[in-house]
Amino acid sequence: xxxxxxxxxxxxxxxxxxxxxxxxxxxxxxxxxxxxxxxxxxxxxxxxxxxxxxxxxxxxxxxxxxxxxxxxxxxxxxxxxxxxxxxxxxxxxxxxxxxxxxxxxxxxxxxxxxxxxxxxxxxxxxxxxxxxxxxxxxxxxxxxxxxxxxxxxxxxxxxxxxxxxxxxxxxxxxxxxxxxxxxxxxxxxxxxxxxxxxxxxxxxxxxxxxxxxxxxxxxxxxxxxxxxxxxxxxxxxxxxxxxxxxxxxxxxxxxxxxxxxxxxx
Amino acid sequence: xxxxxxxxxxxxxxxxxxxxxxxxxxxxxxxxxxxxxxxxxxxxxxxxxxxxxxxxxxxxxxxxxxxxxxxxxxxxxxxxxxxxxxxxxxxxxxxxxxxxxxxxxxxxxxxxxxxxxxxxxxxxxxxxxxxxxxxxxxxxxxxxxxxxxxxxxxxxxxxxxxxxxxxxxxxxxxxxxxxxxxxxxxxxxxxxxxxxxxxxxxxxxxxxxxxxxxxxxxxxxxxxxxxxxxxxxxxxxxxxxxxxxxxxxxxxxxxxxxxxxxxxxxxxxxxxxxxxxxxxxxxxxxxxxxxxxxxxxxxxxxxxxxxxxxxxxxxxxxxxxxxxxxxxxxxxxxxxxxxxxxxxx
Numbered sequence: 352x353x354x355x356x357x358x359x360x361x362x363x364x365x366x367x368x369x370x371x372x373x374x375x376x377x378x379x380x381x382x383x384x385x386x387x388x389x390x391x392x393x394x395x396x397x398x399x400x401x402x403x404x405x406x407x408x409x410x411x412x413x414x415x416x417x418x419x420x421x422x423x424x425x426x427x428x429x430x431x432x433x434x435x436x437x438x439x440x441x442x443x444x445x446x447x448x449x450x451x452x453x454x455x456x457x458x459x460x461x462x463x464x465x466x467x468x469x470x471x472x473x474x475x476x477x478x479x480x481x482x483x484x485x486x487x488x489x490x491x492x493x494x495x496x497x498x499x500x501x502x503x504x505x506x507x508x509x510x511x512x513x514x515x516x517x518x519x520x521x522x523x524x525x526x527x528x529x530x531x532x533x534x535x536x537x538x539x540x541x542x543x544x545x546x547x548x549x550x551x552x553x554x555x556x557x558x559x560x561x562x563x564x565x566x567x568x569x570x571x572x573x574x575x576x577x578x579x580x581x582x583x584x585x586x587x588x589x590x591x592x593x594x595x596x597x598x599x600x601x602x603x604x605x606x607x608x609x610x611x612x613x614x615x616x
Numbered sequence: 617x618x619x620x621x622x623x624x625x626x627x628x629x630x631x632x633x634x635x636x637x638x639x640x641x642x643x644x645x646x647x648x649x650x651x652x653x654x655x656x657x658x659x660x661x662x663x664x665x666x667x668x669x670x671x672x673x674x675x676x677x678x679x680x681x682x683x684x685x686x687x688x689x690x691x692x693x694x695x696x697x698x699x700x701x702x703x704x705x706x707x708x709x710x711x712x713x714x715x716x717x718x719x720x721x722x723x724x725x726x727x728x729x730x731x732x733x734x735x736x737x738x739x740x741x742x743x744x745x746x747x748x749x750x751x752x753x754x755x756x757x758x759x760x761x762x763x764x765x766x767x768x769x770x771x772x773x774x775x776x777x778x779x780x781x782x783x784x785x786x787x788x789x790x791x792x793x794x795x796x797x798x799x800x801x802x803x804x805x806x807x808x809x810x811x812x813x814x815x816x817x818x819x820x821x822x823x824x825x826x827x828x829x830x831x832x833x834x835x836x837x838x839x840x841x842x843x844x845x846x847x848x849x850x851x852x853x854x855x856x857x858x859x860x861x862x863x864x865x866x867x868x869x870x871x872x873x874x875x876x877x878x879x880x881x882x883x884x885x886x887x888x889x890x891x892x893x894x895x896x897x898x899x900x901x902x903x904x905x906x907x908x909x910x911x912x913x914x915x916x917x918x919x920x921x922x923x924x925x926x927x928x929x930x931x932x933x934x935x936x937x938x939x940x941x942x943x944x945x946x947x948x949x950x951x952x953x954x955x956x957x958x959x960x961x
Contacts, residue, residue, distance in 0.1 A: 438843045453838035455831040457903040462827055467842045475822050 366429070368393045368559050369445070369527045374423035376409050383409035385583040387423070391527065392575070394556040396549065398591075400567040401580035402603060407563055410580065411531050414561070415447035416440030427527070446525035448516045448533065456505035460497060461485035463504055464519045488522050489515075493551050496544065510541030514548055521558060528552075528560045534569050542569060549573045567599050581606060651897035651904075654948060655912040659919065666923035673926055680802045682915070682922050684871060687805035688713075688880070690914035691864040692889035693896070694816045695857025697910045700893055701820070702853050703833035703902030704760040706749060708767035709861035710886030712742050714879045715775050716862030717869035722778070724787035731790045735798070739862050745771070746858030750851030760854075768883075775877050784875040799870030808867060809911070812860065817907045829853060833902030861885075891942055892917060916941070 367390035374387040384406045391397050401407045412418040414425065416434030424431050427443055434440045454463050461481040470477040485500045494514050497507065504512060513533055520528055534542045550573050552558050564570045567577070577594055579587035579602055587594070587602060666673040692709055699706050719738035723729040729737060745767065752763040786795060799805055820826035831839035832846045839846050869875045894900065895916060896909025921934055
C-alpha cells in the first residue's frame with residue numbers, strides 16, 4: 352500500500368476498455384439517472400462516488416446487466432453491447448461483486464469460489480480439484496489470511512468474505528470488475544485487506560475496476576480517477592492526482608447545504 | 617457441506633497441539649462434530665436398552681417390523697430434507713402418500729393400464745402435484761407452508777371423493793411378484809429406502825443439484841445473483857418430494873395389502889417425516905440438512921414405538937416422548953452448531 356501509484360498512461364485513457372454513453376433510467380416518475388457517461392481505461396481503477404440516492408445502485412445495475420437503460424449505450428473494447436442479463440454480461444467479461452455478497456454461508460470457501468461453474472465428472476463434483484485450484488488462486492492473489500479453503504464461509508470475517516467474492520470474480524476471467532461498496536461495514540484492518548487486493552489486481556494490469564463507494568476518503572488511494580455521481584449525473588471527472596479530499600468534500604457538502612436550503616424554503 | 621469438508625484432511629496450518637493428539641481422539645472429535653453422530657448414538661442407545669428389556673427385540677420378525685416402520689417415514693423424509701434445505705416445506709406430501717395408490721388402482725382397474733405403467737402414471741401425476749406446489753410457491757409467491765396446507769386438503773378431498781371413503785383392493789394384476797418386490801417383501805421397503813437414501817445423499821453432498829439446494833436455502837439472493845436458477849431448484853425439490861411421497865405410499869399400500877384412504881394417517885406421515893428430518897439434524901431455517909440423519913431419525917422413531925410395544929408400555933406416552941425428543945434435539949442442534957462454529961477450524 353506504500354508504493355506510489357504509477358500515472359495512468361495516455362494510451363490507456365484514450366482507448367477505454369469499457370464505456371457508457373448518455374445512460375438514462377427512470378422508475379415511474381422517479382428519474383434515477385438522467386444522463387450518465389463514463390469511461391474506464393484498460394487496467395484502470397475508477398472510483399465512482401456519490402451519496403445515497405445519487406443513482407449509484409441504478410448505474411451499477413445497468414452496467415452489470417441487471418437493468419436495461421431507457422436510453423444510452425454501453426461499449427466493451429470499442430464495440431457496442433446490449434447486456435441482456437447479469438449472466439450475459441459475465442460471459443462478456445463484466446462481473447460484479449455485490450455489496451450483499453453472493454456468497455453462501457453454509458458452503459465451503461472453494462464451493463463458493465466455483466458456485467455455478469463447478470467442475471463435474473460423471474455429474475459428481477470434483478471437490479479435490481476445486482480445493483486445489485481455489486487454494487492456488489487465492490495464493491496467486493496474495494490472499495493469505497484464509498488457510499483452509501474447506502472451511503464454511505460463515506466462519507470467516509467480513510474482509511475475508513469480500514476477498515473471496517473478489518477472487519471469485521477475478522477467477523472467472525473478468526475484464527471489467529464492478530465492486531459495489533467493497534468496504535461497507537468493515538473495520539480498518541478488514542478494509543486494508545480489500546484495498547491491498549484491489550492494488551494487487553491493479554498491478555497485474557489484467558483487470559479494469561470500477562469501485563463504487565459513498566465513503567470516498569477510504570478508496571481514494573487505490574483509484575486512478577474519480578467520478579462523482581449526483582442527482583443522476585456525473586458532476587466531476589478527474590484523475591486522483593488532480594483532485595483532493597477537500598474538493599470532493601466540498602462538492603458533497605454543497606449538496607447537503609442545497610438540500611437544507613430547499614427544506615427551509 | 618460442512619460435514620463433508622470436515623471429514624477430509626484440513627488444509628493449511630494446523631495448531632501445534634492437534635498433531636500430538638492420538639488418532640482415536642481426533643477421530644472421536646471428528647465423529648462428534650458430524651451432525652448425524654448424536655442421532656446414531658441415540659439410536660444405538662435405544663437398541664441396547666430395548667435389547668436388555670425385551671428378549672425378542674433383536675428377533676428377525678421384530679427387526680422386520682422395525683424396518684417396515686422406518687422405511688416409509690424415511691423415504692418421505694428424504695424429500696422433506698431437500699425441501700427444508702432449500703428453505704421450503706411440503707405438508708401435502710402425506711396426502712400424496714395416500715392418493716398415489718388410488719391413482720394406480722384407478723389406472724389399472726378402471727382403465728386397464730398394465731401394472732408397471734399404472735405405477736409410473738401414478739408417480740407422474742404425483743410429480744405434477746409437486747410441480748403445482750412449486751409453481752404456487754415460486755411464481756405466485758405463496759409461502760410453502762400455506763400453499764401445501766391448501767394442497768393437502770384439496771388432495772384429501774380428491775382421495776375421499778373418488779374413493780367414497782372406502783378402501784380398495786390391490787389390483788389383481790399386481791399381486792405376486794410386483795407386490796412383494798415393491799413393498800410386501802420383508803425387506804423390500806427397507807431396501808428401496810436405503811437405495812433412495814444413498815442416491816439422494818450423493819445428490820445433496822456431491823452433486824450440483826445439492827449445493828444449489830443449499831445455496832437457495834442459505835442465500836436466495838446470492839444464489840440468484842450467482843446465476844443459479846433458483847426457481848428450477850425449488851420446484852424440482854417439490855417434485856422430488858411428491859414423487860418420493862407417492863413411492864412410499866404405493867409401497868406401504870402393497871405391504872398392508874389394501875388401498876386405504878387413511879393410509880399414512882393423514883398428517884401422520886408428513887409429521888413423522890418432518891420429525892425424522894429435524895431429529896436427524898436438518899434445520900428448518902434452510903441451508904443445511906442431512907439425509908442420512910433423516911434416515912437415522914426415522915429409525916429412532918420406529919425403534920421407540922416398537923420398543924414401547926414390546927415392553928408393554930401403552931402407546932399413549934409415545935407422543936410425549938416424540939415431542940420431547942424433537943425439542944431436545946433442536947436445542948442440542950443449536951448448541952452443537954455453536955460448538956462447531958467455534959471449534960471447527
